[in-house]
Amino acid sequence: MHHDADIPDISAFGAHGGSVLAFQRAFPEAPLPWYDLSTGVNPFHYPLHDLPEEALCALPEAESLARLRQAAAKAYGCDASLIVAAPGTQAIIGLLPYLLRPPCVYMETPTYTGHEESWRGAGIACTARADLLTSSIEPGCASILCRPNNPDGRRSTLNELQEYAARIEQRRGTLIIDASFADFETTPFATLLENPAVVMLRSFGKAYGLAGLRLGFALGRHPVLSRLATALGPWPIHGLALHIGITALEDAAWRLKMADKLKIHAEKLREMMARVGFSFVGGTPLFSLFSHPRAGHFWRCCAAQGVATRRFRNRPEWLRLGTPGDAAMFDRLETALAAAAS
Structure with a gap:
């Protein structure tokens, strides 16, 4: 044995x-x-058929990126103007510490360790809290939670999340909600985007079984989204990822x-x-x-x-x-x- x-x-x-x-x-x-x-x-994985060769041979068109954002908006229940597409949610997680630069960040524990790795790597103090939703909030700081949580599947009611987001907004902070595993949930997460303190992350590869495609999204009204779009540049998404992402996200059935x-x-x-x-x-x-x-x-x-x-x-x-x-x-x-x- x-x-x-x-x-x-x-x-x-x-x-x-x-x-x-x-x-x-x-x-x-x-x-x-x-x-x-x-x-x-x-x-x-989502079925792949008739992949266009031109997606590998030419720079991605701005119109294709706009259509991807429209497809994601419909799938996630929000307006396309609130969406920034990126080459994977992990890329967004890696950029946010440098684009936000809060004095400190609080995160729920246990949770996805990639968040803490990114923030500590950027030299920002991190505090893990098991009672994050009920704990005190320092002015200007960021808070991170995953819903459903990874690895334990923890969930919160929409009212609990809205109340916490309101407290963070009052303290001029940022709430990052990693909703990478939310595609098969029934909670209307998009309503949280009405709060300008919220930044929501959505993963494409997990739900569609295409993790190697590297496609993810940041959603929200927070001013950091415009900085994120600038940092990612005019061609943030691979041509085939644009084609597959549009097709899959439009397929509600x-x-x-x-x-x-x-x-x-x-x-x-x-x-x-x-x-x-x-x-x-x-x-x-x-x-x-x-x-x-x-x-x-x-x-x-x-x-x-x-x-x-x-x-x-x-x-x-x-x-x-x-x-x-x-x-x-x-x-x-x-x-x-x-x-x-x-």
Whole structure:
């Protein structure tokens, strides 16, 4: 039987999921193909057909960027004038500390660690708060929260978010809401954009299963959005990303069907994990967070079977899995869990 002490340093496997090559190097005897459940990327990617070659041969047109913003506005329920498109939400996360330069930033904990990395890297003091929505607010500072939260799927009511945003506006601060996993939620997040203190982030790649496309959006009336657009320049989006993004964002029927499909698969995953003793902590249709005293042991057994999952340095009892996409993924995971539980 393997013990948690036998597990390699998890820092070698990337801070945010992915890094399948690192798994392959650490577990060379694992069966192929590898199944990457370490991220929250949709396993059912949006279908790609008839991709235009000219999208790679010419500079993207301003009209195409405008159409992308219109498609995103319709999908997210806001006006196109409130949207800035970027090559991935992570690019926005990396730029905001330099464009805002607040005296300090507060962020909910636990949450996506990429936010703290970016702000600390810019030399801005960061304070983590488990009770962010009810804590005091210093004048001019920024606050960051994810809704739904990553990794535990924490949610807030619209009224709670509106009240917190109003407090921040009164203190001349900025509220950054990372809604990267909100595409299959029913909360009307766009109403928060009426507050000029709010900057909302939306990810395209997670919901549409096209993370490598690198496409994301910042939404809001906050003056930092104009600075963000200037910093990104006149051609912020790859030509193929423009074409695919427009097509997918205009396809409301696909999103509705996908929400139902992911819900079924996520429920199956949670039932499977419960059978081997895991407690469900929270999640979204795209990922589920579980707790188990021997989560590290299960992580290793999954990796030995070619299934990459996500561990957390400060919460060794946690294990996060993306929603599996087909029977082969579920079968391989079930084999790994059975081996770990035996």
